[in-house]
Each structure stands twice: as structure tokens, then as C-alpha cells.
Amino acid sequence: MDSKIFHELEHSYHENKLAHAFLLETNEKEKTYKEILQFLKLINCPNSFKENCSTCNLCHLIDTNSLPSLITIYPDGINIKKEQILELKKSFQTKPIFSKYNMYIIMDAEKLNASSANTMLKFLEEPEDHIIGFFLTNNRENVIETIKSRCQILLENYEEIEDHIPEDIWTLALDYIMEIETAKTDAVLYNRDVLSLKIKEKNDCFFLFQAMLNIYRNVYFGILNIENLDERFQFLSFLLKKDSKDIFKKICLIVEILDELNYNLNISLALDRFVLEVGD
Numbered sequence: 217m218d219s220k221i222f223h224e225l226e227h228s229y230h231e232n233k234l235a236h237a238f239l240l241e242t243n244e245k246e247k248t249y250k251e252i253l254q255f256l257k258l259i260n261c262p263n264s265f266k267e268n269c270s271t272c273n274l275c276h277l278i279d280t281n282s283l284p285s286l287i288t289i290y291p292d293g294i295n296i297k298k299e300q301i302l303e304l305k306k307s308f309q310t311k312p313i314f315s316k317y318n319m320y321i322i323m324d325a326e327k328l329n330a331s332s333a334n335t336m337l338k339f340l341e342e343p344e345d346h347i348i349g350f351f352l353t354n355n356r357e358n359v360i361e362t363i364k365s366r367c368q369i370l371l372e373n374y375e376e377i378e379d380h381i382p383e384d385i386w387t388l389a390l391d392y393i394m395e396i397e398t399a400k401t402d403a404v405l406y407n408r409d410v411l412s413l414k415i416k417e418k419n420d421c422f423f424l425f426q427a428m429l430n431i432y433r434n435v436y437f438g439i440l441n442i443e444n445l446d447e448r449f450q451f452l453s454f455l456l457k458k459d460s461k462d463i464f465k466k467i468c469l470i471v472e473i474l475d476e477l478n479y480n481l482n483i484s485l486a487l488d489r490f491v492l493e494v495g496d
């Protein structure tokens with residue numbers, strides 16, 4: 217976990233300053249949801265929690281969404297309804313049996329209307345030590361004030377990986393694709409003579425394939441921003457548009473390679489695998 221929200225929660229937990237309710241504004245709700253689950257494992261796990269504890273029963277129940285003391289509420293139709301909150305309150309009348317906390321997660325907190333938010337207020341105004349709640353939204357401005365004012369607010373904005381790819385790797389990726397698409401030289405030799413001299417760190421290899429993925433995807437979906445393209449890129453998009461099935465195959469292959477790079481595939485195997493399978 218390298219997200220801001222997770223670290224802030226973890227920090228306040230260790231400082232013993234955990235709030236009873238959090239409003240989390242995030243640009244990727246599902247990702248943040250998973251991080252909340254990790255955090256709930258951290259504060260409930262009876263063993264000393266290791267990241268991704270899967271050995272204890274409690275963490276397993278959280279992972280499989282089958283812990284009675286953890287309730288996630290999604291909007292029912294266009295709103296989160298009062299009845300849903302009443303039911304939550306009923307479930308949390310007693311102290312939890314297996315876990316330290318009774319926990320609730322409200323997805324799309326902006327869908328709480330005046331009546332469901334009012335029903336919610338008891339949790340927020342008379343907080344009990346064993347209850348903790350999370351409200352997720354992609355825009356806190358749309359969350360009703362009575363909720364917002366009673367929560368600790370945390371913000372998360374996951375950046376796109378593309379923003380981190382260095383400029384020279386983009387150039388390298390474009391050169392590489394040009395080589396492959398025009399087949400001027402033997403691609404295996406190109407890997408050995410050109411790429412292996414420039415891509416020495418696994419991270420760079422990861423960026424290289426990310427950049428290639430981005431280029432192929434943009435070509436495939438026809439979302440090239442023409443204004444910013446140099447002539448070479450235009451030639452490339454012209455070339456690639458000729459065979460969309462072939463591009464799609466390359467996209468799938470790159471996704472697979474990126475996945476394997478996360479495990480144990482080394483740089484030269486990744487590069488060779490790409491050119492060999494592209495050749496088929």
C-alpha cells in the first residue's frame with residue numbers, strides 16, 4: 217500500500233487518534249474501497265498484521281465480504297435510502313463478536329439524501345468506541361453538509377502511471393514500435409544491440425512496456441491527439457490503423473508481459489518474449 221489515505225489512517229491508528237467517521241474523496245472508489253478493507257484488517261487482525269494477512273479467519277472474512285460486523289452500503293436506485301441506514305443501525309445495536317469494531321462503508325456518499333443522512337446522524341453525533349465508518353465519494357462538495365461536517369476528510373488522487381514515464385523512455389518506445397512495425401532489422405538483434413544497453417533497470421523496462429501499451433492503445437482506439445504528434449507518430453498511426461486485429465493482439469501481449477514483470481520475468485526475457493510472439 218503506498219496510498220496517502222492508507223498511510224494517514226494507519227498513522228492516526230498508531231497515534232491512537234482514530235476518528236469515528238471518515239469522508240474519503242477519491243478519483244478511484246473501488247481502489248480506495250480495497251484500501252479501506254486492508255486498513256480494517258490491520259486494526260482488527262488478532263495476529264500481528266502483515267500486509268495481506270490471509271492466514272487468520274477474521275482477515276479471510278473481511279476479504280470475502282462475509283464478516284457480519286462489516287457492512288457496505290451501495291445506493292439502492294438513485295439514492296441511499298433511509299431503510300438501508302435503519303437496517304445498519306439495527307445490526308450495530310450490539311457489540312461485535314469476532315472483530316474489535318462494527319464497521320460500515322457507504323459507497324457514493326453523495327447519494328445520501330436529507331432523510332437517510334438524518335438517520336445516519338446518531339452514529340456521527342454520539343460516537344461509540346467500537347464503531348467506525350467510511351463515506352466514499354468522488355466529490356465531497358456533493359455530500360450533504362450534516363455528514364461532511366462530522367467526518368474527518370481525507371483526499372486521494374491516484375495519478376496515471378503515464379505521468380511518471382520519463383521522456384526518453386517514450387522516445388525509446390516509439391523507436392521500438394517503429395522498428396517492429398517496419399521490420400528494418402531483426403528485432404531480437406535490436407533488443408540486444410539497442411534496448412538492452414538503455415534498459416538496465418526493471419523499472420525502466422516496466423515504463424517501456426507501459427509507454428508501448430499507451431501508444432498502441434491510443435492508436436487502436438483512434439484517440440491520438442493529432443496536434444501534439446510529430447511526423448513519425450503520424451506515420452505510425454497510419455501504419456497501425458491498417459490492421460486493428462494485429463494491434464489488439466499486441467496490446468494483449470503487452471498486458472501479459474507487464475503482469476509477469478510484476479512477478480519474476482527479467483528484462484531480456486520480457487523483450488525477447490515480446491518480439492518472438494509478435495512475429496508469430
Ligand SMILES: [Zn+2]
Pocket residue numbers: 257261262263265269270271272273274275276
Ligand atoms: Zn489477519
